[in-house]
Amino acid sequence: MEVQVDKIKKQIEKKLHKSSDLKSRTVQFFGTDICIMYIADITDNLLLNESLIYPITSYLKTTDEDVYTTIKEKVLSNNEVGEADTVQQAIDELLTGKTLVIIDGAEKILTCDNEKVVTRTVGEPPTSVVIKGPREGFTESIKYNLALVRRRVKSDDLVVQNIELGKLTKTQISVLYFDSVADKNVVKKIMRRLKNIVIDGVIDSHYLVSYLQKNPKSLFKQVGDTEKPDILVAKMLEGRVGILVDGSPIALTLPFILIEDLQNSDDYYSQPIRVTFVRLLRLIGVILAVMLPGVYVALELYHYKILPTEFLVTLMNTTEGIPFSPFIELFFVVLLFEILYEANLRMPQYFGMAMSIVGALILGDTAVNAGLVSPPAVMVVALSGITFYIIPSQAAQFSILRLIGLIIGACVGLYGILLFSVFIISYLSSFDSYNSAYLAPVSPYIADDKKDNFKRVIIKEMKRRPKSIAHNKDNSIRRRKDED
Amino acid sequence: MKINYRQLSIMVFLSFISLKFLALPSVMYITSGNMSWLVALVLMIIDGLYAFMLVGLMKKCKDKNINEFLINTVGVVLAKIIFILLSAQFIIQIINLTKGLEFFVVENFYDDFNWLIYVLPLIILTGFMMYKGIRNIARVEEMFCWAITIGCIYIALKCITCTDPRAFLPMFKDGVAPLFHSAFKHYSWFGSATFLIMLFGKVDFTNAKKSVLIKYVVFAILLVQFLYFVFYGLFDTTSPTHNFCLSDVSQFSSNESIIDELSWLVVSLWVIAQALQLAVYGYCLVLSVMFAFNIKAKIPVIIAIDLLMFSLGYIGEKTVNFEQFFFNPAVSALFIFNEFVIPFILLIGYGVKRKKDRRKAKVVEDESIKIVV
Amino acid sequence: MKVLKSLFSPRKLLIYLCIIIFIFTVPQITHPSMSEREAIVTMLCVDSKDDKIQIAAIALAPGSGKDASYKVYLGEGSTVGEASNSIGVALGKAMGYAQCDVVAFGEEISKNSIMAPLDYLTRTRKVSGTAIIINFEGEIDKFAQGIASLYTDKKLHIEDILTYDKRFIISKECNINSFYRGYYSDIAQGMMPKLSLETESTGNAIEVQAGDSGSGGGSEGESGSGGGNLQSSGQKQYILNDGTTCIFKNGKKVYEFSPAEANKLRLFLVRSQSGIITVDNVTDSTFSNATVVLNLTKKDVQFNAKFEGDKAKFKIVIDLDVIVDEVKEDEPNDRFLKRNKEFLSEELINKIKEKTISDCFDIISTCREQKFDLMQTYETFYRYKHKQFKEFLNKYGDDYLNHIDFSVEVKVNSSY
Secondary structure (H helix, E strand, C coil): CCHHHHHHHHHHHHHHCCCCCCEEEEEEEECCCEEEEEEEEEEEEEHHHHHHHHHHHHHCCCCCCCHHHHHHHHHHCCCCEEEEHHHHHHHHHHHCCCCCCCCCCCCCCCECEEECCCCCCCCCCCCCCCCCCCCCCCCCCCHHHHHHHHHHHHCCCCEEEEEEEEECCCCEEEEECCCCCCCCHHHHHHHHHHHHHCCCCCCCCCHHHHHCCCCCCCCCCCCCEECCHHHHHHHHHHEEEEEEEECCCCCCEEECCHHHHHHCCCHHCHHHHHHHHHHHHHHHHHHHHHHHHHHHHHHCCCCHCCCHHHHHEEEEEHHEEEEEECHHHHHHHHHHHHHHEEEEEEHHHHHHHHHHHHHHHHHHHHHHHHCCCHHHHHHHHHHHHHHHHCCCHHHHHHHHHHHHHHHHHHHCCCCHHHHHHHHHHHHHHHHCCCCECCCCCCCCCCCCHHHHHHCCCCCCHHCCCCCCCCHHHHHHHHCCCCHH | EEEEEHHHHHHHHHHHHHCCCCCCHHHHHHHHHHHHHHHHHHHHHHHHHHHHHHHHHHHHCCCCHHHHHHHCCCCHHHHHHHHHHHHHHHHHHHHHHHEEEEEEHHHCCCCCCCCCHHHHHHHHHHHHHHHCHHHHHHHHHHHHHHHHHHHHHHHHHHHHHHHHHHHCCCCCCCCCHHHHHHHHHHHHCCCCCCHHHHHHHCECCCCCCHHHCCCHHHHHHHHHHHHHHHHHHHHHHHHHHCCHHHHHHHCCCCCCCCCHHHHHHHHHHHHHHHHHHHHHHHHHHHHHHHHEEEEEECCHHHHHHHHHHHHHEEHHHHHHHHHHHHHHHHHHHHHHHHHHHHHHHHHHHHHHHHHHHHHHHHHHHHHHHHHHH | HHHHHHHHCCHHHHHHHHHHHHHHHHHHHHCCCCCHHHHEEEEEEEEECCCCEEEEEEEEEECCCCCCCEEEEEECCCCCCHHHHHHHHHCCCCCCCCCCEEEEHHHHHHHCCCHHHHHHHHHHEEECCCEEEEECCHHHHHHHHHHHHHHHHHHCCCHHHHHCCCCCCCCHEHHHHHHHHCCCCCCCCEEEEEEEEECCCCCCCCEECCCCCCHHHHHHHHCCCCCCCHHHHHCEEEEECCCCCCEEEEEEEEEEEHCCCCCCCCCCCCCCCCCCEEEEEEECCCCCCEEEEEEEEEEEEEEEEEEECCCCEEEEEEEEEEEEEEEECCCCCCHCCHHHHHHHCCCCCCCHHHHHHHHHHHHHHHHHCCCCCCCCCHHHHHHCHHHHHHHHHHHHHHHHEEECCCCCCEEEEEEC
């Protein structure tokens, strides 16, 4: 390609539909026209002036070399100077925030990195608040996010593989893993799946989820996610692969197993006994969240004989005069809860508090006083609703399961709920992906992983990487005995 | 899609205990009185030995499934006959489990019982698990195994102080004849290891500890004996009137006048154990029918088996006296044949095949020596 | 074929089945709760009159807060099922017996046989085997109302009254399970405590105001028989629980132990571990002509059966841990400074032994007379000396108790 400034400038302007934010400036360098093109809002003006325009315009030395080489090697003070062989390549670079230096008569176009990173500051993510431990969270800038990871990992073992996805958005995707730890087959599989994605745009990391999971239509989560670099690094140390997407503060991790959601980053910064207790609480919470309304309706409709007489008396006294059947009553309360939740979530923050009061106190209390619903029904749904958020990342799934559980409890009773629980486990058992069993280390039972499943031992004793997660078998040991 | 050795052992464990805690101790008492525990013990030991033998053979034949193994060793015709016999046994075991579970659910959970509501969810669950395969079933069993076991132990321990060990005296008051009679009559409740035949080639024996299976079998026998000790110790001569060993034991307590809620939870878990065992037998039946009739598609067989479960309950209830059906000598004879004769056919077939292979190898070796010479 | 295959894919089959279940269960999910569909019976009284079975069901009725109120429903029929049905028809509700923890049998039905109603209740109506069974005296409607008002006003339940001390009371032995176990044994006997509705207060009576607003009244029942307001007659009613114990043989009531006899009977019962022993005329280094009341803190009973030649010998060994509870003496002395152990002199121990042995033989002679076996004689011989006992039974039949040599050995220890 022989570069002619005017021609190329026109080509680029035409390609970008004479976009208003496309700026250019033509300067003379020892008689040669040089056009500098950039997109205004994503280019750092100060950097552009200091590293590009000023050096070109103030360069006085003459040289035997051609203008292209002189500018590339002696004039430009940018840290990253690249070359584009074609106009299309140059446009692609321009759109990522690079500045084009088009030199008349040259064979290539120079690209300089003057990108202005527009992002919020690093803060504590609202979905992963911790009492103890790091509070840094990912932002929407992949550069910042990579920096946060790199800051924690000073090792040549960390591999970052970048690919670009989205025909229109051309979003940068970074796949991160430890070379000596991650299972190469898993990495290959992930890369293959990512490369096969054909999509016009990737707005958030969750756009990739359905492409990465085995059962994309399933209700259950099959790809892990985190907003915190410390969690991402910890997961990568166990053999997982992390995926960062530009524009998304959420990193994806693979393989994912169900027990991950019972574990919290806080767990590793607290006392093991407390952690074991809390994890058991979470497990009970899950069961309560999903099954409680169904069990309550089943007891009311079919199995009151299980209840002790004293409890039955209280139940009878409180449900007396309710015009609806127990199922309709519970269904109504569950629906009310879901509506309140959804409204609260989307409502501006200053409305939120008022909404909670209206929903929880006024609406609930009035419904009970009006005799539309009974206090036990409100209590059951409230308890189940609260326990959802013991594992916030699964709340959406629990909500649907609760509704199914409620219907089954009403249709079939306790027997149905028992079979439903077996069905869920059976369904989840078939979710193996990326060489890891979804319900491991419980089913299949992996004895070595009992150190960090429902209980947690002290970190010193966790000498091996969990076998539940597929990783490089030759590098299973985190710490040898002689390293004690 | 293989299961590991531990999962196999758990499947054996649950299979050993699954039919034993419903009507069996009650109906056995009628024939063998207070020595029924001994009948159960002996038959379970036989089941255990059978399980060890089959697992040993399984290891030998490595990746071959039972169809390939039988065709290679005993021939196609005998293989088909064996599959048909096994299918018959699995059908009977499915009926026994389904009916047992039905009575258990009716008795313990519902006042106005709708049979459709009982059978349809069961069909969905077992059909789904059969479709998903043995690894899925094994994993679910692994998940619930300990909850079920702890539940059974809890129920037995709760009432152990009320048991009267004198219930087991006098021993052999009518001699040993009633015990043999009882063993034959109730054989259809045993034969718990036969399903292992269908798992040839589906078990991964890498890193398998031999002692695991022994531990689970011994534990199953001890658990059954423990619960029988409590059951007979509590109810003694009234045992025949208590049709549901587990739930009746859980509700027996002279120290409490209300039903213990935790016991209900445990009794509920038993429903899960039964459903899982049903899935195991269902899966084995699917395989044996597929092998027997050379059917390649799995789904039609699963649908047929589900329909069978459905129709047996619906039509069979009115035409067949199931309680008498299980005591039928022909049923016992079938189970005894499957448990005592089939393994020996497998063993002999395996031995003959091995000899043939060796002879062949020797001939080839001799011929190659000749060529070299 | 492709269309057929897609119609019957596993996922679709699953959906079809779920839809079928839903269709079949839609009517069910709109049902009111079971407690509204059934009358929740917590106690059932059964009696017979003129060849008719009468039942009085004490059922829960909604109240406020955590307090329950109880109503009495009366029914009559030729069988318990019919009587129960008649109440159900009148109420428009099924009778739910799952929470029934006490079943009371009247005098009349107890004499005829309680086995048919008991079988109906446990087998068909699913009354739990842990439900207590009692015998009652008096008219069924008044007794039921008395109990209902006891439940509603005093918040006191029969099972609480009967089992207030699990070591002491005979009724602990008397739930349906243990009654059945006795009935299905070769001697076919069982026992149960007796409660009665009295008009005057005696001993262990609990006052009730029968027929007040909480009890509901007999008109709730189908038959509407009885259930008058007793308060209007100016009489106060009492539920009397004095320890009277009834003995049943083949499901029929054959004997009634008075409270004093029942106290003696406890000495044989393995589970009954406490009680009171009163010895008179104790004179030793501490007491002079005193009446000493001893509290039984622990008791261990062992039975020993053997044959010596043709003779059957039965030994009862009773090990008692006692503590001196109360002393009645004309002239008090300095004994309050003594420790309990020092009270148990040789003389007092002998007196206790004498008293216990004599009490035991009183019961043994009653049993011999009435031909029932409360000392577990049959059970012990049957279990341990089966063959010889079989011959012995062939020889003496029902009269076997009169041919067994009984001996009682008592050991007395101080509690601390």
